[in-house]
Amino acid sequence: MAKPSVFQNLGALLREQGKIPEALSIYKLGLDVCPKDPGILANRANIYKDSKPATALFDIFDALKANPSLVNSWVTAIAILVDFDCKDYALHVAKQSLLAGCADTRLIIQILDLLGRCADRTSPILKTKLHLQILQSLQNVTATLPVTQRIDTLLAIAFHCADQGFSEQSTSFYHQALRLLPLQSDQLQLAERKKIQSLITSHSWNMACMLLKEEEFAQGWKLYDYGLRTPSKSPQQWQRALRKPFSIKQVPIWRGEPLEGKHLLVLEEQGIGDSMMFLTLLPTILSEAESVDLIVGERLEPIYRRVFTGQARVWTHHEFEDQTFNPATFAFQTALGSIPQYRFTTIDCYAPKVPLLTISPSHVSRLRQNYLDQVGAAASTKLIGVSWSGGGTKSRVKAKSMPVALFQELLKGANNTIFVSLQYGDVAQRVEAWKSQGIPIIHDPDIDALLDMDSWLQQVAACDAIVSVANTTIHGAGSLNIPTMCLLCEPSDWRWLRGSAIQRSYWYPSVGIARQSVSGDWQPAVDSTLQWINDDCPMPCGPYSNQPAIE
Missing domain, CATH: 1.25.40.10 (Tetratricopeptide repeat domain)
Incomplete structure (x- = not known):
């Protein structure tokens, strides 16, 4: 057989x-x-x-x-x-x-x-x-x-x-x-x-992001440092690319030690948005340390030098290198994203100073009046800044960005509103197309966030409210404490926590959330945002945590 x-x-x-x-x-x-x-x-x-x-x-x-x-x-x-x-x-x-x-x-x-x-x-x-x-x-x-x-x-x-x-x-x-x-x-x-x-490294990084999304901050932030050595699919080599002027042997890494009487060197994160987000926590560190030196990119340097005048010395990388600092000047060094594991393990610790950013009121006032004059609008007309396209890897850009036709629906549904494009990149043609359809929207060719972020922030501050997908606009508006609605894709990343119960950002008290109901379905977010605009863009007041409220 x-x-x-x-x-x-x-x-x-x-x-x-x-x-x-x-x-x-x-x-x-x-x-x-x-x-x-x-x-x-x-x-x-x-x-x-x-x-x-x-x-x-x-x-x-x-x-x-x-x-x-x-x-x-x-x-x-x-x-x-x-x-x-x-x-x-x-x-x-x-x-x-x-x-x-x-x-x-x-x-x-x-x-x-x-x-x-x-x-x-x-x-x-x-x-x-x-x-x-x-x-x-x-x-x-x-x-x-x-x-x-x-x-x-x-x-x-x-x-x-x-x-x-x-x-x-x-x-x-x-x-x-x-x-x-x-x-x-x-x-x-x-x-x-x-x-x-x-x-171990790659799983630990993924675990960090998941735990942070679940508000498990104590463990999540500890694992977040694995991002410093986890490869990235984007052009940067690592999930958290860090540029250090001193080796660990020259200046020890800060591990949460008391900072009284100590000089601390703080290093920016790899992205503009991440750096701005983590910089909202710096006031707590400034209140502890004897002195702080902060290194950021050239686009952020003038903004945070103004913010931290008299509290911290702010440098670009080139400026810092030109000073030829002796490593012995500093007791410790730390990346911005490594700070939360030692001081921010409960959600009520966030947004210690609101607003964080400072602006020139006279400049903002002139900019606002200029926009109103362009369209012949009354001073009482709402100016709402808008941004509809996200950043990141190619797949994430598509997921985070609002389809133009749907964003157009949102713009058409708003009452007594003038829109101001805050979108970075070459969008003049898109804005003109919307204007030709009767949508009152302004594009200011003199302001380019990629070239002069400080002027762009003045533009953000000239608006009464902001509507944007999850990109740098949210960090600018949130740091200025402007009423903001974030159009959030599903799934979103760790910084937004999980679930429809979360209605605003724990990083930025002024930022509300309008979520996709399921991946790719923006309509519920559009509907709730339109309602928010036509209700005169109030500050968000919903839950920012899944944890029971502290009595």
Whole structure:
């Protein structure tokens, strides 16, 4: 009698050649000779899974009864059930696969994805009891994996737990992975140790962003420093690119030590928006340290030199290098984004000084009057600054940016309003097109945020309110404490927290949030923003945290 492997191999060969009917005939013959052989059934299921998924499931379950260690069959079964929207049954199958002891990274990652898909639709009991049972089973099966796969899997589970709000379990899985890190072990080659360290670094950065989104600030900010050595998909090399004038040996990194009587060097973050956001926290540090020197980019230097006059010395990188400072001048150095882990671990610590930025009232007044005169508007007319396009990687720019046609709908629906374009880049043609349709909008060719950010901030300050997608405009308007509505995509990044209950920014008290209901659907954000504009753009007063209010 022919062995089952003969039918399996011949059928697989015919499949590779595109001879599907012939392969099915071979599998049928094989099952006549070797009834319920799991290998033949699994191979036939691979043919049926796209065209006849229900038939494939019957073959898969028969195969798994005979051989529960067929990882690919478990993976295929769960995928089919998800496609059928039978997620509860898929959860049951996932649990059975783990009880069968299937330790495979592919299966585990798929189960984590399934748990994430089920999180918003299952009952509270299923989300807690069954969810946690599956997580425990996942933990058990990782014990048999090779160390690199085990670390990768534990970190993936930790990330999933953080994503679903299981902060205690997330921390536990994360530290289990760290304890497996054998950097000093002679049992692993250098390349393997580097691979493991890379896994730790990238997962820790992802964990940081997820924990911060869940308001788990104490742990999230500690892990945020992994961004300094996590590769980036954008042109910059790292997620947090840092330019340091002194090495760590020359000037120690600040680790939260008392700053009384100490001289501190503070370094900007890699992006304009991030630097502006973290600079809102600097007043707290200024109140502690003997002196602070702050290094920022050329676009920000004149702005923050004015803000911190008499409190901190503000330099560009070139200016600082020209001073030839002795490293011994400074007790510590720190990146702006590394400060929160030591002083800002609860949400009520944020926005210690509002507004932060200072402006020239006379300049702003002249600019405002000039805009009103251009369109012959009365002094009581609302001037609303607008920006509709975001920055970042190509995919994020598209996700964060408002489609022009939909943003046009927002502009047309506002009453007694003159709009001022704050959008950076070459937008003159777009603005003229809107003006030709009767939309009252101003483009000032004398102001370019990319060339002169200080003048651009004066333009922002000339407006009564701001409507913008999540870009640098939000940081400028928020730092000036101007009533602002942020049009926020879904999913948004960590700085906006999670959930529709969050109605304003914890970084900027004047910034409200109008969210997409689901990814790509801007209409609810447009509707709520229009209502806000026609209600005269009040300061936001909704929740800025998911935590219970402090009595």
